[in-house]
Amino acid sequence: MRLKTFLLGTLILFLLLLPTFAGKYALYMAIHILILSVFALGFNLLLGYTGLLSFGQAGFFAMGAYASAKILLVLPSLLVGVVAGMVAGGISALILGFLCVRHTRIYFSMLTLSFGMMIYSIAWKWRDVTGGDDGLVGIPRAPFEIPGILTINMNAMGNYYYFVLAISLIAILLLYRIVNSPFGLTLKGIRDSENRVAFAGISIRNYRLLSFTIAGLYAGLAGSLLPPLENTVTPPLAHWTQSAEPVMVTLLGGIHTFSGPIVGSVVFYLIKDIIVRYTQYWLIWFGSIVVFLVLIFRGGLVIFFSERVWPLFKRA
Amino acid sequence: MAELLRTEKLRKYFGVVSAADDIDLHIEEGILTSVIGPNGAGKTTLINLLTGNILADSGKVIFCDEDITHLPIHKRVRKGICRSFQIMNIFPKLTVLENLQIPILSLMNRSLRFIKPVDRHTDVNDRVERLLEEVALTDKRDFPAGTLSHGDQRLLEIGLAMAPEPRLLFLDEPTAGMNPVERVKILENIRRLSRERQSTFVIVEHDMDIVFSLSDRIIVLHRGQILADGKPEEIKQNEDVRKVYLGEELFWEKI
Numbered sequence: 419m420r421l422k423t424f425l426l427g428t429l430i431l432f433l434l435l436l437p438t439f440a441g442k443y444a445l446y447m448a449i450h451i452l453i454l455s456v457f458a459l460g461f462n463l464l465l466g467y468t469g470l471l472s473f474g475q476a477g478f479f480a481m482g483a484y485a486s487a488k489i490l491l492v493l494p495s496l497l498v499g500v501v502a503g504m505v506a507g508g509i510s511a512l513i514l515g516f517l518c519v520r521h522t523r524i525y526f527s528m529l530t531l532s533f534g535m536m537i538y539s540i541a542w543k544w545r546d547v548t549g550g551d552d553g554l555v556g557i558p559r560a561p562f563e564i565p566g567i568l569t570i571n572m573n574a575m576g577n578y579y580y581f582v583l584a585i586s587l588i589a590i591l592l593l594y595r596i597v598n599s600p601f602g603l604t605l606k607g608i609r610d611s612e613n614r615v616a617f618a619g620i621s622i623r624n625y626r627l628l629s630f631t632i633a634g635l636y637a638g639l640a641g642s643l644l645p646p647l648e649n650t651v652t653p654p655l656a657h658w659t660q661s662a663e664p665v666m667v668t669l670l671g672g673i674h675t676f677s678g679p680i681v682g683s684v685v686f687y688l689i690k691d692i693i694v695r696y697t698q699y700w701l702i703w704f705g706s707i708v709v710f711l712v713l714i715f716r717g718g719l720v721i722f723f724s725e726r727v728w729p730l731f732k733r734a
Numbered sequence: 735m736a737e738l739l740r741t742e743k744l745r746k747y748f749g750v751v752s753a754a755d756d757i758d759l760h761i762e763e764g765i766l767t768s769v770i771g772p773n774g775a776g777k778t779t780l781i782n783l784l785t786g787n788i789l790a791d792s793g794k795v796i797f798c799d800e801d802i803t804h805l806p807i808h809k810r811v812r813k814g815i816c817r818s819f820q821i822m823n824i825f826p827k828l829t830v831l832e833n834l835q836i837p838i839l840s841l842m843n844r845s846l847r848f849i850k851p852v853d854r855h856t857d858v859n860d861r862v863e864r865l866l867e868e869v870a871l872t873d874k875r876d877f878p879a880g881t882l883s884h885g886d887q888r889l890l891e892i893g894l895a896m897a898p899e900p901r902l903l904f905l906d907e908p909t910a911g912m913n914p915v916e917r918v919k920i921l922e923n924i925r926r927l928s929r930e931r932q933s934t935f936v937i938v939e940h941d942m943d944i945v946f947s948l949s950d951r952i953i954v955l956h957r958g959q960i961l962a963d964g965k966p967e968e969i970k971q972n973e974d975v976r977k978v979y980l981g982e983e984l985f986w987e988k989i
Binding site for chain 1: 741785787806807811812816817823824825826827828832835837839840841844845846847848849850851852855858894895896898911919
């Protein structure tokens with residue numbers, strides 16, 4: 419336990435000191451990893467804790483990205499953009515979730531997939547608002563502003579990195595508390611045996627919807643952090659292949675551990691970064707590697723190292 | 735004795751098979767009632783109808799003078815009806831402690847707390863401890879429920895069914911698949927709990943020894959209808975019941 423705290427402290431210290439020695443590209447990658455971690459953690463509240471596999475999370479991610487982009491184009495305040503993105507993701511998840519959580523298993527997955535693609539086609543067709551296939555361009559990396567108190571310029575990559583790091587850490591800590599709270603335990607119950615939870619006097623559908631909405635909030639939050647980094651948003655963000663990212667990284671890291679999606683995100687970007695240097699067909703290589711890793715590391719990387727590798731060290 | 739639950743012409747057909755055929759039934763408070771009948775008589779269907787697992791084609795279910803025919807499961811539980819299942823229905827991946835925390839949290843309206851860890855809800859955990867003692871699983875609290883012996887899993891299942899503190903509790907074959915030693919243990923527990931608790935038990939059971947030694951009242955179902963209803967001695971004398979169980983005479987003589 420003490421070792422775990424020590425490792426966690428070291429990791430956070432490393433993240434805090436990263437801008438002092440890392441270049442611009444490494445920070446850019448780190449921001450992407452943080453964004454994907456938040457996205458995948460929210461997704462895993464659905465998959466690992468509630469037992470629902472959603473294939474439409476990119477829809478909510480894109481809702482967050484577009485909402486934040488629209489706000490930033492008219493009102494240059496980073497915080498407002500992020501909150502707007504989060505709310506957009508949450509509300510769209512609440513509305514579409516109301517229709518999706520009536521079903522489970524494959525039916526639920528198919529419904530989320532089609533609603534996700536619906537958001538994609540809206541992003542593609544509604545040119546007046548979304549810019550169509552051109553997307554929205556020239557989104558400023560607005561300063562972080564609390565009126566009358568402080569203003570921090572975000573133009574330097576290091577500053578924006580700290581902003582994303584702070585938001586991500588808060589989001590991760592909050593989700594950690596949620597999965598260990600009574601609500602989190604009840605979700606695990608629904609995953610294992612929904613009938614028994616109903617006979618505890620709990621409305622399964624409402625709890626599923628709540629879980630779906632929280633996942634949507636996290637997707638929206640993650641999405642809202644992207645436009646200030648890239649300065650553009652385009653419809654492919656909402657495409658279903660984008661929904662596959664949290665699925666892949668969560669499976670890679672492990673669905674039954676809290677940190678699984680984070681570890682998966684790190685590995686995802688490391689592998690991707692290496693492969694794209696050699697081939698433009700990186701996805702097929704990446705897919706093969708993920709299949710390979712999932713087959714070797716049953717239950718995910720985190721379980722593999724904490725239950726197989728770590729005991730070997732202890733014995734030695 | 736006060737009436738707890740009543741059905742009026744309760745009917746459920748699966749295709750042309752009648753699982754419940756205009757059943758009129760009263761369940762009184764504090765009377766340990768057993769439901770017996772040959773396979774396919776509609777025992778489990780009856781419980782499913784009363785607890786909300788399936789909805790009736792027609793007829794009414796009235797609980798404490800309130801029509802609950804169309805209420806979903808969780809609302810019936812809130813009103814005071816709960817059940818255990820014939821097929822094991824626990825949370826196999828969670829520990830025994832966590833299993834019981836889920837219904838107790840719900841009972842104490844804590845399920846929608848998002849921040850404070852479960853362990854720090856001390857008043858909830860006190861009640862969970864008491865329940866653990868009642869079902870004699872205190873020493874196994876930290877085991878994943880799926881690793882318990884069959885008998886202990888059944889005890890946990892009964893604990894889960896009792897946790898919402900229902901006024902009316904249905905146990906669907908609580909001793910199914912148990913060895914004689916475990917069976918006795920479960921029975922003692924049921925008897926003790928029905929005495930100590932404010933709950934009224936209704937038990938579906940195949941084992942006649944258990945039924946006749948335990949119950950205050952027996953209801954015999956046959957093809958979705960009530961064939962006989964009365965005290966154990968009356969049921970033993972009933973000719974219709976004997977006919978239904980024809981071919982099982984040996985077993986009747988034993989009683």
